[in-house]
Amino acid sequence: MPTQAGEELIDRILAHPGDGDLVGPAANDLLSELYAGFPVENLTRLLHSGDDRILPTATWLLSEIPGMAAPLIGEVPALLASPIRGVRYDAIEVVLENAGERDGPVIAQVIGLSHDPESAVRWKVLEFLTEASIEQLQAGAASLPPGQLKELTEWLILQDGEDPDLPGVVIRLEEGDPVTRMFATAAAASLSSEGDVNLLMHAVMVEEEEIRAFAQERLSELRGDDSA
Structure with a gap:
């Protein structure tokens, strides 16, 4: 039965936290069990193991089951605050794929x-x-305190309307601080379409490496560049 197999895989991961050769295959098999019906709530055993070597595996599993991790959304704030970079990274994906309108605080996080x-x-x-x-984004903005992030999120939301602030996107890309340029790049990516990549071209030239890489990736996708 999926439940028995899933529990055995969790036991294996818990017993060999530092052994990638064992944990990797076990995690992949556990992912299959989750898709086969193994309750996602059972992953709390990994999330609460107290072993930092286990946490990346647990968070990765949550990030790989889009829409299925919602019952554990309450576990995500701690993951977003983890000192482990990969945990924070995968936890963002968990929020993207599972958070709803009632999850404003974790979206704000x-x-x-x-x-x-x-x-x-x-x-x-x-x-x-x-x-x-x-x-x-609206739920996140409502949970943010007054300040730059709230203002930028509300501005980003407005770009989804009928009259987006195209000059404002360019100005924020060219003259904004790093966080402002991040939001402007998100707007540029959302507003770009086949044959109209001017906004993303501006983003490719900013100082921040992650923004340049993101913009270049989106440009390559729009142009159908398989080498990206």
């Missing part, structure tokens, strides 16, 4: 990671800002 010291995490926040639904 993701937006707050736009100040994260790690470039990879900031890249993931930029992806979140680009891919999140308007409802998710």
Whole structure:
């Protein structure tokens, strides 16, 4: 039965936290069990193991089951605050794929990671800002305190309307601080379409590595460049 197999795989991961040769295959098999019906709530055994070597595996599993990890959304704030870069990175994906309108605080926490010291995490926040639904962004904005992030999130939401602020996107890309440029790049990516990549071209030239890489990736996708 999937439940028995899933429990055995969790036991294996818990018993060999530092052995990638064992944990990797076990995690992949556990992922299959989750898709086969193994209750996602059972992953709390990994999330609460108290072993930092286990936490990346647990968070990765949550990030790989889009829409199925919602019952554990309450576990995500601690993951977003983890000192482990990969945990924070994957936790952002968990929020993107599972958070709803009632999850404003955890969405706001993701937006707050736009100040994260790690470039990879900031890249993931930029992806979140680009891919999140308007409802998710609205929920996050409502939970943010007054200040720059709230103002930028509300501005980003407005770009989904009938009259986006195209000159404002360019100005923010060219003259804004790093966080402002991140939000402007999210707007540029959302507004770009086949044959109209001018906004993303501006983003490719900014100082921040993660923004340049993100913009270049989106440009390559729009142009159908398989080498990206």
